[in-house]
Amino acid sequence: MDTTEILVTVTGLALAAFVIWYFFFSARPTASAVSSSSGVQEVDITVKGGYSPDVIEVERGKPVQLNFYRDEENSCSEEVLIPDFRIRRDLPAFQTTLVELLPEKAGRYEFTCGMGMLRGSLVVK
Amino acid sequence: MATTPETTTLDIEGMTCASCAAFVQKSLSRTPGVQSAVVNFATEQATVQYLPGQATPATLKEAVVNAGYGVIERAPDTSAAERQAEIDRQKALAYQKLKRRFWVAVGLALLIMPLSMLMLWPAMMQRVNMQWLNYALLGLTLPVLLYSGREFYTSAWNGFKHRAANMDTLIAVGTGAAFLYSLAATVAPNWFMRRGLTAEVYYDTTATIIALILLGKVLEMRAKTQTSAAIKALMGLQAKTARVVRPGGQEVDVPIEQVQLGDLVVVRPGEKVATDGIIEEGHSAVDEAMLTGESLPVEKKAGDNVFGATLNKTGSFRFHVTKVGADTMLAQIVKLVEEAQGSRAPIQRLADKVSAIFVPTVVVIAILTFVLWFDLAPVEARLPLALVNFVAVLIIACPCALGLATPTAIMVSTGKGAEHGVLIRNAEALEKAHQVNTVLLDKTGTITRGEPAVTELLPAAGQDAARLLPVVAAVERQSEHPLAEAVVRYADAQAAPMLTATGFRAVEGKGAAASVDGQAVLIGNRRLLSDEGIALPAELSAQAEQLLAQAQTVLYVAIAGQAVGLIAVADTVRETSAAAIKRLQQQGIEVVMMTGDNPQTAAHVAGQVGIQRYFAEVLPQDKAAKMKQLQAEGRVVAMVGDGINDAPALAQADIGLAIGAGTDVAMEAAGITLMRSDLQGVVTAIELSKQTIRTIKQNLFFAFIYNTLGIPVAAGLLYPFFGITLSPMLAAAAMAMSSVSVLTNSLRLRGFAPAKP
Numbered sequence: 001m002d003t004t005e006i007l008v009t010v011t012g013l014a015l016a017a018f019v020i021w022y023f024f025f026s027a028r029p030t031a032s033a034v035s036s037s038s039g040v041q042e043v044d045i046t047v048k049g050g051y052s053p054d055v056i057e058v059e060r061g062k063p064v065q066l067n068f069y070r071d072e073e074n075s076c077s078e079e080v081l082i083p084d085f086r087i088r089r090d091l092p093a094f095q096t097t098l099v100e101l102l103p104e105k106a107g108r109y110e111f112t113c114g115m116g117m118l119r120g121s122l123v124v125k
Numbered sequence: 126m127a128t129t130p131e132t133t134t135l136d137i138e139g140m141t142c143a144s145c146a147a148f149v150q151k152s153l154s155r156t157p158g159v160q161s162a163v164v165n166f167a168t169e170q171a172t173v174q175y176l177p178g179q180a181t182p183a184t185l186k187e188a189v190v191n192a193g194y195g196v197i198e199r200a201p202d203t204s205a206a207e208r209q210a211e212i213d214r215q216k217a218l219a220y221q222k223l224k225r226r227f228w229v230a231v232g233l234a235l236l237i238m239p240l241s242m243l244m245l246w247p248a249m250m251q252r253v254n255m256q257w258l259n260y261a262l263l264g265l266t267l268p269v270l271l272y273s274g275r276e277f278y279t280s281a282w283n284g285f286k287h288r289a290a291n292m293d294t295l296i297a298v299g300t301g302a303a304f305l306y307s308l309a310a311t312v313a314p315n316w317f318m319r320r321g322l323t324a325e326v327y328y329d330t331t332a333t334i335i336a337l338i339l340l341g342k343v344l345e346m347r348a349k350t351q352t353s354a355a356i357k358a359l360m361g362l363q364a365k366t367a368r369v370v371r372p373g374g375q376e377v378d379v380p381i382e383q384v385q386l387g388d389l390v391v392v393r394p395g396e397k398v399a400t401d402g403i404i405e406e407g408h409s410a411v412d413e414a415m416l417t418g419e420s421l422p423v424e425k426k427a428g429d430n431v432f433g434a435t436l437n438k439t440g441s442f443r444f445h446v447t448k449v450g451a452d453t454m455l456a457q458i459v460k461l462v463e464e465a466q467g468s469r470a471p472i473q474r475l476a477d478k479v480s481a482i483f484v485p486t487v488v489v490i491a492i493l494t495f496v497l498w499f500d501l502a503p504v505e506a507r508l509p510l511a512l513v514n515f516v517a518v519l520i521i522a523c524p525c526a527l528g529l530a531t532p533t534a535i536m537v538s539t540g541k542g543a544e545h546g547v548l549i550r551n552a553e554a555l556e557k558a559h560q561v562n563t564v565l566l567d568k569t570g571t572i573t574r575g576e577p578a579v580t581e582l583l584p585a586a587g588q589d590a591a592r593l594l595p596v597v598a599a600v601e602r603q604s605e606h607p608l609a610e611a612v613v614r615y616a617d618a619q620a621a622p623m624l625t626a627t628g629f630r631a632v633e634g635k636g637a638a639a640s641v642d643g644q645a646v647l648i649g650n651r652r653l654l655s656d657e658g659i660a661l662p663a664e665l666s667a668q669a670e671q672l673l674a675q676a677q678t679v680l681y682v683a684i685a686g687q688a689v690g691l692i693a694v695a696d697t698v699r700e701t702s703a704a705a706i707k708r709l710q711q712q713g714i715e716v717v718m719m720t721g722d723n724p725q726t727a728a729h730v731a732g733q734v735g736i737q738r739y740f741a742e743v744l745p746q747d748k749a750a751k752m753k754q755l756q757a758e759g760r761v762v763a764m765v766g767d768g769i770n771d772a773p774a775l776a777q778a779d780i781g782l783a784i785g786a787g788t789d790v791a792m793e794a795a796g797i798t799l800m801r802s803d804l805q806g807v808v809t810a811i812e813l814s815k816q817t818i819r820t821i822k823q824n825l826f827f828a829f830i831y832n833t834l835g836i837p838v839a840a841g842l843l844y845p846f847f848g849i850t851l852s853p854m855l856a857a858a859a860m861a862m863s864s865v866s867v868l869t870n871s872l873r874l875r876g877f878a879p880a881k882p
């Protein structure tokens with residue numbers, strides 16, 4: 001092994017380790033819902049290559065309104081799915097789409113794009 | 126200053142009763158500048174006409190809030206139809222843009238490819254300056270990257286910021302690496318030469334990959350719009366206007382949104398029924414195929430329900446509106462199909478788990494591929510080989526095929542089901558239906574019509590049926606008893622002449638009496654005749670015994686004090702039942718019948734439709750227990766029922782099918798609702814389920830196999846044995862085709878046609 005090979009190997013392994021940590025283990029931003037006067041828990045979510053915030057905490061038994069603002073034209077994010085609530089919604093680009101649901105049981109519910117690449121979760125407490 | 130009034134619609138929240146609506150309406154009407162305000166309690170909307178100078182949306186909102194209610198602020202796009210139109214417009218625009226980007230990439234790639242191949246031609250090579258050629262290629266590739274491929278890079282970067290990786294990440298890293306290497310080789314060839322390397326460029330690879338991936342995207346987008354075509358067609362069925370009869374009697378065309386409960390609506394031949402209601406006057410045949418899948422028009426008369434979006438054929442009629450907006454049958458069907466399309470099938474679980482970790486895993490594999498090739502390949506070729514295989518791994522991996530495998534099939538098939546009057550509640554129900562090996566049928570209303578019909582008219586010796594029938598019908602026309610209705614229907618079907626009966630009198634619990642042509646006519650049970658002291662001839666008596674033994678109801682007819690005949694009435698078997706049951710049996714499904722009737726009747730009906738196993742004398746509360754009994758035998762059981770008392774059994778079943786537009790309770794408990802009232806729908810539902818699951822399995826198999834074979838080959842696993850590596854361009858072609866093949870396979874379900882009885 002020459003020095004270049006050692007250098008490439010070490011860099012490669014470090015890069016692989018970084019990819020694993022970055023995508024699977026690093027901390028993600030969490031947001032709690034804001035309850036409006038009418039008792040609806042509202043959360044604004046920006047859709048741009050992912051969902052921000054992508055972990056949303058809401059309370060059980062109160063209606064939830066998710067305001068998805070799709071800030072891109074990329075076709076990956078054109079649909080949002082919340083399978084546990086049987087919701088599949090088209091998100092028009094550069095517009096806010098309201099999604100309403102009523103979480104009755106505590107738990108973690110995933111929401112994803114049409115192909116399951118972009119992910120977020122709704123944590124019901 | 127004269128201003129033209131403006132009209133706006135407000136969504137009101139908090140109204141619990143009709144008087145709330147009146148209260149809001151009053152409050153709005155009193156607001157300065159408001160010319161008229163109509164509040165619809167059912168749709169929870171207020172339609173307000175106001176003068177823009179004197180009233181504003183804000184003052185209108187204030188008026189509602191002052192009344193104690195709220196105004197829901199909606200996104201600028203209001204109605205579902207408008208929203209859909211906006212989405213469609215955007216999608217069409219995006220498709221145009223994508224096609225443009227694709228053609229630019231193809232055009233430039235077609236120039237870049239032959240230019241890159243010049244180096245294979247030594248005679249040419251000597252005349253061309255390599256350096257200049259590379260710069261020319263760079264100039265041609267840049268637009269492909271920055272215009273055609275731009276979205277891959279922005280999307281990958283946006284995803285990266287969210288710690289998310291998608292298909293675009295793979296393409297961006299793959300083509301980006303190839304391009305940056307080529308750029309370095311173009312700008313600083315000396316750096317490569319000093320290290321004994323040839324300064325090779327991969328502009329052709331970069332451009333071709335982008336062109337091919339875009340080709341895949343174009344095809345994918347075109348196919349994807351077809352997966353939801355069925356539900357769009359359903360939404361498009363909604364009538365736009367209704368011809369409402371105003372209190373004064375004049376007919377006015379009004380937009381469908383303004384139609385209110387209780388309005389009287391006129392429908393002429395050839396017109397669409399505007400919304401759901403009950404016919405007040407007139408009769409017609411209505412084509413309900415779009416809702417129920419029933420191909421024959423349905424006869425409608427006063428008192429019958431009509432449904433929005435169905436097509437009036439022959440006559441004209443007026444109906445009272447009973448449902449508007451989201452409560453109509455059409456809206457419910459659309460909602461059910463939409464919900465089903467948003468649900469996730471259990472079969473998809475593994476694919477979901479894989480796609481969650483797919484892209485980062487592929488990136489790691491690609492990095493390891495690079496390192497291994499760099500370490501193991503001969504020094505002079507290690508960098509290009511490592512790079513080419515690194516790119517090939519990134520490009521061949523296709524998470525899309527995995528992600529598309531199940532949902533696209535579910536979308537096509539739920540839409541297809543709705544087209545045939547089979548409403549699937551969720552993907553799980555669809556998946557469960559294909560495992561069914563036993564179907565439990567509730568007899569009444571399922572195998573049979575669930576309403577009495579005349580099966581036989583038996584005149585006594587010396588009497589003529591053709592003369593008897595008009596007399597009987599004349600009496601029964603005046604009665605409201607269900608058995609009497611059956612007799613009238615029978616007479617009408619036989620086109621018996623109309624006679625008039627006078628002095629009609631219903632005899633409680635026994636029958637009816639009237640006089641026709643001056644003769645006293647009695648129709649009823651045996652007690653009616655014996656109470657009147659009328660003897661039954663032995664021959665009629667014997668026939669009656671026989672009919673009773675077949676569980677038929679017998680009506681006795683006497684004219685002028687003499688018994689003249691019998692009418693047998695029974696719940697009849699639907700024409701389609703036997704064929705549908707046979708079809709199920711042919712598929713290896715055992716059909717079991719359950720009924721509250723006595724064993725004799727049960728055996729008779731079972732024999733008529735070819736059922737071997739049945740449960741007789743089942744009390745309504747025991748239906749669920751019978752279901753459990755079958756399940757305990759290790760069967761996967763589908764329950765088909767229509768009534769409220771079927772709900773527990775429907776819920777207990779592995780899959781419940783509610784038949785007929787049925788009761789709402791049954792629909793709630795059922796995984797599948799059959800709009801058409803016959804068993805053919807059960808066959809359709811099970812066949813559709815089988816075909817869909819087959820398609821999903823093919824898709825998943827293909828997607829998994831494609832990736833598990835493609836990635837190692839691209840990494841160069843075959844190289845040590847056969848000297849084979851995969852060119853990144855071939856990888857791009859494979860990747861572009863893989864998701865398209867999955868989609869195309871799902872779209873094959875559009876060709877599904879239920880077996881004809």
